[in-house]
Amino acid sequence: MHHPGPPRFATVGESVELAPRRPDPDMAAEWRVVERPAASTATLGDGSVCHLEPDAPGVYRAELTVPDGTYEQIIRAFPGVTETAQFSVTADDFDDNDGALTVADRAIVIGKFNDFTMGTHWAERDGDEWVIETELPPGTHHASFSFDGSFESTATDEVTVEGPGRPRVELASETVDGDLVVSADACAAPSGGKPEVEFYLDGRDTLEESAVTVDGDELRVPQEGLPETARVHAVAVAERHSVADTLVVERDGGTGGGETATGETLSVSRPADPPAWASDATIYEIFVRSFAGETVDTSFEAIERRVRYIESLGVDVVWLTPVQASPTRHGYHITDFFDTAADLGTREEFESLVDRLHDAGIRVVFDLVINHSSRDHPAFQLHRAGVPEYADYYERVPAERDVSDVDWAGEDAPGHYFNWTRIPNLNYDSLAVRRWMLDVVDEWRDVVDGFRCDVAWGVPHGFWKEVRERVKADDTEFLLLDETVPRDAAFAENEFDVHYDTDLFDTLRDIGTGEEPASALFEALDATAEHGYPDHAGHMRYVDNHDEDRYIDDCGGASLRAAVGATFTLPGTPMIYAGQERGVEQQRGTMRWHDGDNALTDFHRRLVALRADHASLRAPGVHPVPHTVETGDSDGVVAYERTDGDERLVVVLHFGDGTANVSLDTPVGDTDLLGGAPVGSDGTVAVGDIVVVPAASGR
Structure with missing residues (x-):
């Protein structure tokens, strides 16, 4: 049936998208508000997909009439908790400042508060500063400033709004x-x-x-x-x-x-519960076209021939960056959602790779890209060329909001995020687009074991709720992993199983560069509850991915080992980005097969095995362990206990060069479970990067 789904929960002023499920592009659908709070004047416009923007707290009831019946949708709106906050930058804050900035009267500003959409918010010049005020909820917020649509020269500012987290x-x-x-x-x-x-x-x-x-x-x-x-x-x-x-x-x-x-x-x-296997798994991300090596073109067959290596790492899941037809090396500019890229191989060869990984006991996560397409996709070309059937396939924004240097030959321009002019946003207010993307989901869900959903924050919540019910109906073990940057607990509401942990990612970088003490990782973990993530939600812990500079390049090899150690010994699902374990320094650099760092690779293998062998490292809960750093930088050391109720382990991390000697208040064994070597005596532990030792009985 076309019922729009479960009750929706929002704050006053937050737009809630309402749409019939299982859409037929030609179906008639009509929305109307049948109940609203006494103080509200909110209405719904025409169209099969509508947006309700609650203007008063309370319960709203919307009615959807479609060919198979009339259905009611409940929307509960709560008071918004926001505060006026100010972002500001000066010319000195910009990178690549060539002096031309001093003549600009205003700057483009993007952040999570405007979904990273350019042309909607501008900072006005005030003396030597460019300043903008906006309403923000409690938490830490970032904004990027630029003077043109390229965002080649940018400045950033951060503000923290005090206030309660979410229950x-x-x-x-x-x-x-x-x-x-x-x-x-x-x-x-x-x-x-x-x-x-x-x-x-x-x-x-x-x-x-x-x-x-x-x-x-x-x-x-x-x-x-x-x-x-x-x-x-x-x-x-x-x-x-x-x-x-x-x-x-x-x-x-x-x-x-x-x-x-x-x-x-x-x-x-x-x-809403994630599959039980997800909390025990280790994910291995492969940036597909850089995996085979320097002189070998990557193909599905080439990856399949290297499965023995992936298997040797002990990982449980392989996440492949996009494998569909695309004119780009990274693959996120999709030109055919229903077929594989010709340079990688045929659909049959892709399924052979999946089968080979399954034979090795490894699940496969498919990179699902449904926020946008390439502007070279035929659908976008027909849309821009005025073919009536494609008129509503892509977002349109007023010409005055367009800050790109593209001549769009019209009074409107495509909607897009950041400066991504080559990947226009699909229009989820179109039933045809919703049907199209549901067909994409159906095309691949029976081939793979999960979706990593690209730009998940750009796709409406209601659509993700429908996708979840669709893929889980026949396979509750199917995994849904969101790319939501920065993280947002709203995507845990009957939508995704596992979430990017951007807080820990950022904190581990700050620890590695010396901007924060190692103990800051506890604050990053506490942020999960502050955001309001349910206890059962899963979190992907990582130090690298294909969108970020390599940790080893930013922070060095010594800190890398401690940071990776954190991702494997804290609660959550650790992820290794291919090449991280071989010492690759480039963000999307070629896999170092013949000259890679074998010691670093073995370090990753041992971490994977240690986590698999000790349930305490996969259990929830982290307890800081009091300690004294006898020699070494005290800010670079952190210690914590992990337990599943039967076994207690103490983890000590050292983000720095050389060895730190650490005296622990908790009695521990004298042998490192990760390396097998003795770690000290008389309660003092020698830590190069990470030590994992059993705690003595009692606390």
């Missing part, structure tokens, strides 16, 4: 006296007040509000009143609202939820 909520269920009882465990944000809980039912089910009883953080419904499927959603509310959690209750769906009075079984599942 969290987790649902559980049990059967009591013939009733299904759903309880919500609401957890306050680290700097927030005690939250209350709100429950919401799902319009796709026949469970009526009159059939349930809510008492505080508990919802109760008689089992005989349960329909075949019932979805229960809850959100925690304090100064801000949480990411919603969901339980799905199904009759005769299996075991685990108890039995009804008639003997039917109830199955209760948590659709």
Whole structure:
């Protein structure tokens, strides 16, 4: 059916996109607001896809009429928590300043607050500064300034808005006296007040509000009143609202939820949970066209011939950068979403590579690029050439917002992020585009084991929710990994399993360059709760990827080993970017096969094996260990304990040259589990980069 999906949660002023699911491009669809708060004047415009911008807190009900019926969509809007903040830079802050900057009256500004879209926000000159004010929620925010659309010369500023983080909520269920009882465990944000809980039912089910009883953080419904499927959603509310959690209750769906009075079984599942295997896995990212070496063209066959190497690393997952048709080396400018790139090989050869990796016990994650296409894609060419059927396939922005140097030959220009003029944004207000991209998802989901979703933050939340239900319907083990930079907990709400941890990435860089002490990694971990990520959410921990300068180039080899050690000994899913383990210094440089750093490669192998062998390193929770640095830079050393309840390990990291001698307050063994060598005596541990030792019994 075309029902638009689960209840949506937003803040006042935040636009919520509403769309029918399973769209037919030719279907008729009409939206209208049937209920809104008394103080609201919000409306919905014409179109099959609409955007509601709540202007007052409360519950909104929108009605969608489509050929197969009329459906209701609930939108709960909460008060926004924002503060006016100011970004400012001077001419001296710009890189490559040639003196011409002093004549500019205003500058282009982009950041997360405007989805990195140029032409919407401008900083005005005020004396020697360029200044802009905007409303921002609590947290640390960054802005980039430029004087032209190329962004070749930039300056950045950072501001921190004080205020509470987001609370969290987790649902559980049990059967009591013939009733299904759903309880919500609401957890306050680290700097927030005690939250209350709100429950919401799902319009796709026949469970009526009159059939349930809510008492505080508990919802109760008689089992005989349960329909075949019932979805229960809850959100925690304090100064801000949480990411919603969901339980799905199904009759005769299996075991685990108890039995009804008639003997039917109830199955209760948590659709937002990531696959269990994800928290135990190690990901290996391959930048496809640089993998085979200096003189060999990379192809699927060439990668397949090197699977034995990938297997030797002990990794569980390979993420391949895009393999679809593209005119670029990196592959993110897609010209055919349904076929592989000719230089890499045929579809059959790609599937042979996948099969070979599967034979080695390695899952394959496909780089799903559906925010944009190449401007060389036929659809974009037809769109720009005025072919009516393609008129709504791409975003359009007013000509006055276009700051590129491209002559678009029209009164409007394509929407795009940053200065990415060669990859125009698809228009998700088009049913045809939504159908097209769902077909792309269907094309590849049965071939691979997961999607890494490029520019996930650019695609509407409602669409990702539909994608999740679509790919998980037949395969709950399928992985969804988001590229959301900077990270955003909203994408954990029934959308993605594992998320880029940009906080730890940035902090490890700052530690490696000496801008932050090693202990700052605890603050990066604490940020996960501050953002409001649910406890069950997965996080990808990494030091390198294809979009960033190499850590070894920025911070050096000594710090690299400690940083990689952190990603493998902290909770989360570690990722190795191919070449990281061979000493490649270029961001997308050729794999160093004949002259790579074998000692560094072995270091990575040992870390992968250590994490696989010790469940305590894969468990949640990190406990700082008090210590004294006897010799070495104290700011470059950090120690913490990891435990799964049965085993306790102490990890000591040293970001610096040479060896640090560290006295630990916790008694530990004298042999490093990673290297097998003795590490010291009398409670003092000698640490070159990383030491992992068993803790003595007791605490």
